[in-house]
Amino acid sequence: MKQFLMLSLFFLTSNILGNCQTRRHFVFNIHGVAGHKGNFGYLGDVIKKHLGHCFESHSFEYDTDNDFLSTNEFAFLFDNYLKKFFKEKGLRSKDRISIISHSQGGIIGFIWLKDALRQNKQSISYKLSQKMSSFITIGTPYWGAWLAGMGKSILYPNLPFLKYKNPASPFGRLQLNEMTFGSDTILDTAKNYNKVLSLVPQMRTLAIGGRSFKFSTFLGEDDNVVPAYSSNPDHFYYLEETKSSDSKSIVAATEFSLSKRTPYKLIKGSHFRSIYPGISLIPKECLDDLNCGHPAVAPILNHLQGNDIDIFANDVDRHIYRVTNYIKTPDHLDLADDDIEIVFLNNFRPHSLRKNKKLRANKKLITNDKFLKRVSFTGKTDSQHPINIKYLIKAKGLETRSLEVPVEGGRSTILEIVMTEAID
DSSP states (O other): OHHHHHHHHHHHHHHHHHHHHHOOEEEEEEOOTTOOGGGGBTHHHHHHHHHOTTEEEEEEOOOTTOTTOOHHHHHHHHHHHHHHHHHHHOOOTTOEEEEEEETHHHHHHHHHHHHHHTSOTTSHHHHHHTTEEEEEEESOOTTOOHHHHHHHHHHSOSOGGGSSOOTTOSSOHHHHHHTSTTOHHHHHHHHHHHHHHHTOTTOEEEEEEEEOSOOOTTTOSBSSSSBHHHHOOOOEEEEOOOOOTTSOSEEOGGGOEEOOOSOEEEEEOBSSSSSSOBTTOBOGGGGTOSOSSOTTHHHHHHHHTTOOOOTTOOSSOOOEEEEEEEEEOOTTSOOOGGGEEEEEOTTOOOSSSOTTOBOOOOTTOOOSOTTEEEEEEEEEOOOSSOEEEEEEEEETTBOOEEEEEEEOTTOEEEEEEEOOBOOO
């Protein structure tokens, strides 16, 4: 009997090792701003123990306090890291790749995927994109984070000697700028999100957000850093890159699209460990017991195994939404931010922008387009379904735009509109 058991174990082990030789699953972790590989705790060990030795976890680390590097440069460095990794490991036909990212790491992973898909199909980067299995983000500020704007104001005030570098800051200046509501990075993500995911149909996505405190109208549902409406990548969007003078001035809610590609799980947790678990920090107890009390373990392991997770899986109600407007003004008119006015209709009152208030764009927002004005505001809804809000965007000498905008608790709406000169 003993010989039989040993022989059975031998064949079982040989079968597992044989499968790993032909089909390996590499999981790459990407940390966020002011982070490091330790932000994932024992996640790699938990994956290997509970999903098998064919799963290998590796961490990509980068210089997150660098004031001169952006997420685009970090995505380039991640691409070089992968090229070097697979030059040493080799790439086999049945290999699979997954990315698990925390915070800004999700933006870096998305940019890498977008850039890889633009490469020649014979390039290693493109080939790696076609091996993608799971793309999991944890507390990623797809549509911005309030702490980024606050961090810029505190750590990078408008002082000449702090214009480019603050040695005391653990956050890179460009990275804080990219995570600020209304940044160029957010608009680029909105423009490319659906297209990128459609080009990797074999890849499955999952987004996990955290809710740390009780509901407040100021913070909404967030993990102390990233609100639910930002860690949820699926969003309403309307992108109007051009507008002729005879085009209609009204945009109806029916003209917006809603991306519904990514299951979203909102769990009790903090961006970093506090009274609630750090949403990406998997404790050692989960090695022996998956009922270890960390709410992110089960959805991550299920997703890596290929199990379905309900779209917008609802653990708690969501009430706060955000609308970010990108307003393109004529290049030959040097309009100040104060020349543009937003007027809310039907007694609607947003939280972060008073009724009929003129725009006050973030003066410290670094942008490549000074004619693209930005305004972002939040609102609250008690409905668990989309509703429409209405407002006007006005400026002296320009045609007034009338907007009917769909919003939903726990979701962002991104829109880009073009304002043309008024016709007398």
